[in-house]
Amino acid sequence: MSEFTSYQHGEGRTGIGQLVEFSCRSGGADEVREFLKTIRTIDVPTTKRVVNVGHGGYGQYTRFTITQHQYAGGGHPGNGGYIEVLEIKDPPDGRWGIVINEHRSGYGQSSTFTEWNTLESANAAWEKHWGTHDTATSLPKCPGFKRRVECGLLRPWFYAIGDEQLLGDYAFPEGLQDDEVFRLGKKFVVYSYEGVPMIKTCMGTRYIKQKSDYHPYEERRYRIVCWDDGSVWNEGDSGAVPRPAEEGELWIVEAVKQFHQLLAGKRDEFVIRFTDGNKFVGKLVCPPRAPACKEGRYDVIAAVKGEKEPRRGNVDFKPTPEAADIVQYVMQGLAKKGLEVERVEVKHISGTKGGKRWMGVFLSPSANTT
Numbered sequence: 001m002s003e004f005t006s007y008q009h010g011e012g013r014t015g016i017g018q019l020v021e022f023s024c025r026s027g028g029a030d031e032v033r034e035f036l037k038t039i040r041t042i043d044v045p046t047t048k049r050v051v052n053v054g055h056g057g058y059g060q061y062t063r064f065t066i067t068q069h070q071y072a073g074g075g076h077p078g079n080g081g082y083i084e085v086l087e088i089k090d091p092p093d094g095r096w097g098i099v100i101n102e103h104r105s106g107y108g109q110s111s112t113f114t115e116w117n118t119l120e121s122a123n124a125a126w127e128k129h130w131g132t133h134d135t136a137t138s139l140p141k142c143p144g145f146k147r148r149v150e151c152g153l154l155r156p157w158f159y160a161i162g163d164e165q166l167l168g169d170y171a172f173p174e175g176l177q178d179d180e181v182f183r184l185g186k187k188f189v190v191y192s193y194e195g196v197p198m199i200k201t202c203m204g205t206r207y208i209k210q211k212s213d214y215h216p217y218e219e220r221r222y223r224i225v226c227w228d229d230g231s232v233w234n235e236g237d238s239g240a241v242p243r244p245a246e247e248g249e250l251w252i253v254e255a256v257k258q259f260h261q262l263l264a265g266k267r268d269e270f271v272i273r274f275t276d277g278n279k280f281v282g283k284l285v286c287p288p289r290a291p292a293c294k295e296g297r298y299d300v301i302a303a304v305k306g307e308k309e310p311r312r313g314n315v316d317f318k319p320t321p322e323a324a325d326i327v328q329y330v331m332q333g334l335a336k337k338g339l340e341v342e343r344v345e346v347k348h349i350s351g352t353k354g355g356k357r358w359m360g361v362f363l364s365p366s367a368n369t370t
Contacts, residue, residue, distance in 0.1 A: 012036040062159050065089040070123060072130040083135070085126045087119055088158050092166070095157060096146065098122050102135060112230075113156050114139050115146040150230030154203065167203065168228065179205040181244075182225045190233060191240035199245050199252050201228040208236070255280065268294075268357040284357075291325035292346055295355030298326050299348035305340040312347075319356055 009023045012033035018041050024032045036042075066088050073082035081104035088097035096115040100122055103111045112135075116122035121144020129138045139145060149156070149169045160171035182188070182205045190200045203226040211217050222235040225242070233242055258270040259282060269283035292298070295318045303310045315330060323329035331341045 014039045014041055016040055018042065060159050061161050063161055063164075064091070064158055066158060069119065070126045070130070072126075083126065083130050085119075085122045086158065091158070095166075099156075099158065100126055100139065101156065101158075111151040111154075111156075112136070112148060113151065114148045117144040117146060121145075152230040152232050153206070153224065153226050154230055170203070170230075172204075179223065179225075182223065182242075187245040188227075188242040189245050190227060190231075190242045193239065195240065199256075200231070200242075202226070203228055255282075258282070266354075266356060291327040291344075292349055293319050293325040294349070294351055294357045295319065296349055296351035298346055298350075300326065300330055301345040301347060302330055302334065302341050303343040303345075304334065305342050310343075318352075 008026050008029060009021070010029035010032065011019060011021050012029075013019055014036050015038060020036060020042055022032055022036075066086050068084050068086055070085035071082065072084075081102070083100065083102045086099050086101055088095075088099070091097040098116045098119050099113045100116065101113045114135075116125065121142070125139055125142040125144070128142070129135055132138045136148065140148060151170065154170040157166045157169055157171050160166055165172040182202050184202060184204050186202050187199055188202060189197050191197050206224045206226070207221060208224060209219055209221050211219050220236070224235070225233045227233070235241075255270075255272045258267070258272070261267050262270060262282060262284065269281070271282075272280040286293075296316075298315045298317055299312070300315050301310050301312045315326070315333075317323075317326050317329050319325065323332055326346060327344045330344050334341050
C-alpha cells in the first residue's frame with residue numbers, strides 16, 4: 001500500500017473533459033493531470049442505502065445488499081446510540097451475513113457487532129435485549145450467538161462503500177493517516193489501563209486538533225491510534241505509550257494464534273520454544289477413559305436394547321455442542337429412530353486431516369446429520 005505522509009489536492013480533466021478532483025503526493029499534481037488525459041472517464045463504484053424497517057430512524061450507505069430487520073435508537077444528541085439487526089445478502093470471502101450492529105455515542109463511545117447463526121436467533125436476541133445497557137454480557141448468553149467484534153473508531157466491513165478495502169472485520173477507514181512511528185500493519189506492545197501488555201497491529205492514526213476550554217485557548221494536537229481489535233490509544237490520555245514490538249517478543253503473537261486454534265478445537269496441544277531452551281506447552285487434558293471426540297470416520301459397534309446382535313458400521317463424526325463425542329452422537333442418532341443404546345464401542349478411528357480435535361469453546365452450528 002502506498003504511503004502518504006504528506007499530500008496536496010488538485011483538479012484535472014480526463015481525455016473527454018470530465019472534471020476530476022484528486023489528492024496526491026506533494027509536488028505530483030502536474031504528473032497526475034497529464035495521466036488523467038489518457039483516461040476516458042472515471043466513475044466511483046455505486047453504493048446503496050440500507051433498506052430500513054418501517055420505524056427505523058437510521059440508515060447508512062454500503063456497497064453490499066443489506067436489509068435492516070430491526071432497529072432501536074434513543075438518547076439525546078451526543079449521548080445516544082442505536083442497535084439494529086442486519087441481514088447482509090452478499091457477504092464476501094467467507095464473512096458472516098447475519099449481525100446485530102450497535103453504536104453508542106457520548107462518553108465511552110463504542111461500536112460493536114455480533115454474529116448470529118440464524119436471522120431468527122438474531123431477532124430473538126434483539127427483542128429481548130435491545131434496551132439492555134450491557135449487551136457485551138447479555139448477548140453472548142443468547143441461543144445462536146457466534147462471536148462479538150469490537151470496532152471502536154473503525155467501521156465494520158459491511159458498511160464499506162465504493163472500493164474501500166476490507167481488512168479483517170473492518171472497512172479500511174477514511175481519514176486515517178500513516179505516521180512515522182505508528183505505521184499501518186506494524187505490531188506494538190500496547191498497555192491496558194491496568195498495565196497489562198498485549199501485542200496489537202496498528203490500523204492507522206488520526207490527528208486531532210482541539211482548542212483548550214480556558215485562556216489563552218491554545219490549540220492542542222494529538223494522535224488517536226487504531227488497533228486491529230477495534231480498540232484505540234489516545235495520546236491525549238495519561239498512561240503508558242505503546243512501543244514497537246521487538247523481534248524476540250513476536251513469539252507471543254504465534255502463541256496466541258495457536259491458543260485460539262486450540263480453543264476452536266483445531267488442535268489439542270501446542271508448544272512454543274524459547275531461544276534459551278525453555279518451552280511453553282499448552283495441552284487439552286481429557287478425563288481418564290473419556291470417549292473419543294476428534295473429527296473423523298469411526299468404525300463403531302452399538303448394542304441396542306432388544307436386539308440379539310449388535311449393530312456395526314462406519315460413522316462420520318464432527319464434534320458439536322449437541323454431541324461433543326462419538327458416543328453421544330451415536331446414541332442421539334439411534335434415539336431419534338426410537339432405539340435405546342446400551343453400549344457403544346469404537347473399533348477404529350480414521351481422523352480427518354485438518355479437522356477438529358475436540359468441540360472447542362467457540363461454539364458453531366451443528367454440522368452433523370443423522
